[in-house]
Amino acid sequence: MSHPTSTDIAGRIEDLHGAPLADLATHAQDQPPGMLSALLGLHHSLALAERSITSHRDRLAQLVHPDHQIGAHEVSHVLDCARRLAEAVAVRDVQAATGLTVLQSLGRVTSPDPGRNPPRPPSPRPPWRRRAPLRAADPLRAYPSSVIQELLPWPSPVCRPTPTPTSPGSPRPSP
Template sequence: MPDLTSTEIAGRIEDLYGAPLTDLEAHARDQPPGMLAALLGMHHELALAERSISFHRDRLTRLVHPERPIGGHEMSHVLDCARRLAEAVAVRDTHSKATADVLQSLHRMPAPQDQDPAQTPVVPAVPAPATPSAPSR
């Protein structure tokens, strides 16, 4: 599965729970920790990593501008910025894959037949049925 952006992850969470992310965040604050809180936390960390990537990429671009001289002092800043950029990319990739894998394992519960869909409360996602695997040795 390809790495997903925080926007794509947010859309999948909204689809899974049938409500906008802001409503889900408000709902999660009033509930004990669970799958929704975990997904929202993973989304938050992914979005933070994406902002860090943008910041360090822009800073690195400014540091290595063709008209800017690069001496020993500036080189240490370039190397530090490149290291931080690489770390942010690794964090983003890890959170993206883990969150996408968790979302793929969940499915939305159908709304009860006797309720109006507009009045349906946020339903927690449940794990998809497990598929039997070969016994481990």
């Protein structure tokens, strides 16, 4: 599967904004974060992933070279390098797909003709309905009285435990 490279993404960003990437990066530093800084960050991440792929691929080729003997110690290095290569490829795939999707969704804005389709004034907003104020629920009714009694640092007359006939030491209910 062919992915756009960081060079392809850079070209599309330059086409979209009509300026070289270096000028856009300088301009983005003076502006609050926005779409341009997001695109430049995406391009930077894609370029970093591509450099990482190249580096790990070269190192893995060096480790598994036919003239190089692989011992027990080198196996862990080969596995680690292969894992890092797979991670870099995954990052590259995600960044490339995201960059391509975002850039395809954007278009260059042209200046509107003053005589063609004048902008409409915004429609008035409907008035807000007032709702009845919310009543706070009684927090003591949300829990059983035995739980509340255990949590309170003082005895509460509201939360008296009701004796049950099966609990030891409780008086028997009168008939």
